[in-house]
Amino acid sequence: MPFEVTGKALVLSAKRPKAWQIPVGGRVAALHFLHCTTRPPKVIDHLYDRNNEMPKLVGRYTVHYEDGSRESLRLTYRGNITDWNSKLGAGECDVAWQGQRPDGALVTLAAWEWLNPQPDKRIAAIDAVRSSDQVNLVLLAVTAKE
Numbered sequence: 561m562p563f564e565v566t567g568k569a570l571v572l573s574a575k576r577p578k579a580w581q582i583p584v585g586g587r588v589a590a591l592h593f594l595h596c597t598t599r600p601p602k603v604i605d606h607l608y609d610r611n612n613e614m615p616k617l618v619g620r621y622t623v624h625y626e627d628g629s630r631e632s633l634r635l636t637y638r639g640n641i642t643d644w645n646s647k648l649g650a651g652e653c654d655v656a657w658q659g660q661r662p663d664g665a666l667v668t669l670a671a672w673e674w675l676n677p678q679p680d681k682r683i684a685a686i687d688a689v690r691s692s693d694q695v696n697l698v699l700l701a702v703t704a705k706e
Contacts, residue, residue: 578690584683588704591674591686593621594656596644597637597695619697622687625678633674635697640672643695669700 597618618641621633635641642650645666649655653670661667676683690697 580688582686582688582702584685584704586704586706587679587682588676588706589679590676590705591623592703592705593672593674593699594669594701594703595635595641595672595697595699596669597641597692597697599643599645599695618692618695619688619690621674622689623674623676624684624687626682626684629678629681631677637692637695641697642668642670644668644698 616637618635618637620635623631623633625631637643638646638648638650640650640652642648642653646668647666649668650670650672653672655668656671657667657669659667686702688697688699
């Protein structure tokens, strides 16, 4: 899925707005989100977080249809979103890009596909909402599939 990252990104953090609205204005079969989070204060590098130290709910995307109905898409850490430096990835995502910073740190961007359950309805907008105090939501691009 092609993404065009134009030098602008949406970062929702404690010092920035908690929510942001992105206009859409059309019918789509699916949305592809190129996104990640910042690193949590403590990183558990194994699959099972036995002490529940990792964030769970990072935020949500709310899809607003033009008829007033909406869908709420939960963003769960290591489910459909993960941090930019994750070695484990997110189970419901595809790796869209992977590289290294100049200092050698791993950088991974994940793409998550959401299939629209109501593709005949026009989408007015998408809200990106942060709900975690442990990590920040970073949305780099959204691509609509007709």
